[in-house]
Amino acid sequence: MTCDDSFRSTATTHDEPESGITPGGTSGAFRDVLAKDHARRGKPPLHFADMDAGERIERAKALGMPKFRVKQLANHYYAHFDADASTFTDVPSSLRGDVQQAFFPTLITEVTRQVADDGQTVKTLWNLFDDAKIESVLMRYPNRTTLCISSQVGCGMGCPFCATGQLGLTRNMSAGEIVEQVRVSAAMMQRGEVAGGPGRLSNVVFMGMGEPMGNYKAIMSAVRQISAMPPEGFGISARNITVSTVGVVPGIRRLAQEGVPVRLAVSLHAPNNELRDELVPMNKRFDVDAVLDAAHDYYLASKRRVSIEYALMRGINDQEVHARQLANKLNHYGDNWAHVNPIPLNPIEGSKWTASKPEDEQRFLEILHNAGITATLRDTRGQDIDGACGQLAAKTINMTMPQRS
Numbered sequence: 142m143t144c145d146d147s148f149r150s151t152a153t154t155h156d157e158p159e160s161g162i163t164p165g166g167t168s169g170a171f172r173d174v175l176a177k178d179h180a181r182r183g184k185p186p187l188h189f190a191d192m193d194a195g196e197r198i199e200r201a202k203a204l205g206m207p208k209f210r211v212k213q214l215a216n217h218y219y220a221h222f223d224a225d226a227s228t229f230t231d232v233p234s235s236l237r238g239d240v241q242q243a244f245f246p247t248l249i250t251e252v253t254r255q256v257a258d259d260g261q262t263v264k265t266l267w268n269l270f271d272d273a274k275i276e277s278v279l280m281r282y283p284n285r286t287t288l289c290i291s292s293q294v295g296c297g298m299g300c301p302f303c304a305t306g307q308l309g310l311t312r313n314m315s316a317g318e319i320v321e322q323v324r325v326s327a328a329m330m331q332r333g334e335v336a337g338g339p340g341r342l343s344n345v346v347f348m349g350m351g352e353p354m355g356n357y358k359a360i361m362s363a364v365r366q367i368s369a370m371p372p373e374g375f376g377i378s379a380r381n382i383t384v385s386t387v388g389v390v391p392g393i394r395r396l397a398q399e400g401v402p403v404r405l406a407v408s409l410h411a412p413n414n415e416l417r418d419e420l421v422p423m424n425k426r427f428d429v430d431a432v433l434d435a436a437h438d439y440y441l442a443s444k445r446r447v448s449i450e451y452a453l454m455r456g457i458n459d460q461e462v463h464a465r466q467l468a469n470k471l472n473h474y475g476d477n478w479a480h481v482n483p484i485p486l487n488p489i490e491g492s493k494w495t496a497s498k499p500e501d502e503q504r505f506l507e508i509l510h511n512a513g514i515t516a517t518l519r520d521t522r523g524q525d526i527d528g529a530c531g532q533l534a535a536k537t538i539n540m541t542m543p544q545r546s
């Protein structure tokens with residue numbers, strides 16, 4: 142495959158439908174909960190990571206640059222995590238300013254950075270071109286470094302216990318905005334800005350703000366750019382990428398057909414429809430069985446165990462009966478296809494949804510284990526810096542934006 146061919150496969154289109162409608166299959170679309178400031182906000186500037194091979198060459202031509210320069214730019218961007226054209230010594234100095242403008246406009250600007258876990262967790266709040274805020278979290282472990290990224294500004298799924306859900310959906314992020322979170326974080330690792338010295342970003346999880354399946358084309362473009370080998374992508378194995386969903390079944394089925402072996406994570410949070418209808422509004426569109434059927438089919442197609450995310454909420458979904466129901470639901474398929482990650486909820490201040498008692502967490506885990514289910518209490522990195530999904534952005538945005546009623 143030539144460099145240009147692979148660029149074609151990583152491209153996204155720029156005529157994405159208006160954000161705010163998540164596919165809902167035959168039963169119709171799911172209407173996202175929209176933020177007050179949801180409106181057409183214009184589009185983020187077009188970036189190298191948004192362009193297909195043809196567009197890159199066209200832009201290069203317009204600047205009077207031959208085609209081979211595009212490959213040089215890709216090498217800077219993907220192999221060296223560099224988007225500062227003023228340092229591109231292989232590009233004529235007279236062109237560097239134009240290259241910067243035409244290919245590498247600034248898409249994300251750091252607002253604040255919070256550090257925890259002795260400097261091994263770094264959470265960054267980013268400002269986008271329209272003053273929207275998103276966040277990413279970099280977590281260094283002894284044998285890997287994982288980046289958690291956002292795919293939408295806010296989220297339209299409306300889960301009542303979640304800080305991001307309270308914001309509603311402002312807009313989808315562009316592929317460039319998603320990929321930039323990875324590029325900047327990989328560069329931070331390379332420069333040794335995370336405690337532990339220089340290192341390599343090895344894993345990416347789409348578990349920050351947003352429902353990735355609600356922005357499918359952009360996240361798939363990002364997945365391809367993250368996983369392709371340099372200079373077509375960052376060279377992070379697709380097996381080290383996790384795409385999460387709250388249960389958008391058409392998205393899970395579409396992902397299964399891509400043939401890209403990413404891990405799927407399903408945020409289940411409840412083992413029965415009565416409870417899940419309350420915790421995860423999307424359940425009214427796709428219920429527990431529909432979501433688990435699709436997730437199990439994904440396992441069969443990808444041969445990758447599916448992660449089942451389960452936020453433990455005190456007295457709500459963390460009792461023995463819930464653990465037994467969950468074990469039965471998963472064992473129904475009978476082939477050790479899932480890995481359950483119960484995680485103590487990091488509560489929104491003042492809400493009725495709060496974290497489980499440690500003894501309930503342990504009992505929940507024990508019941509799953511006794512039923513033969515693989516389950517690990519998920520690490521709660523960064524909890525002391527508002528580590529749950531969406532909370533840092535939620536705090537800052539609430540200070541600067543009109544409140545949702």
Ligand code: SF4
Pocket residue numbers: 296297298299300303304305306307349350351352387408530531
């Ligand atoms: S829990 Fe996930 S899907 Fe639900 S509102 Fe929060 S970010 Fe969206």
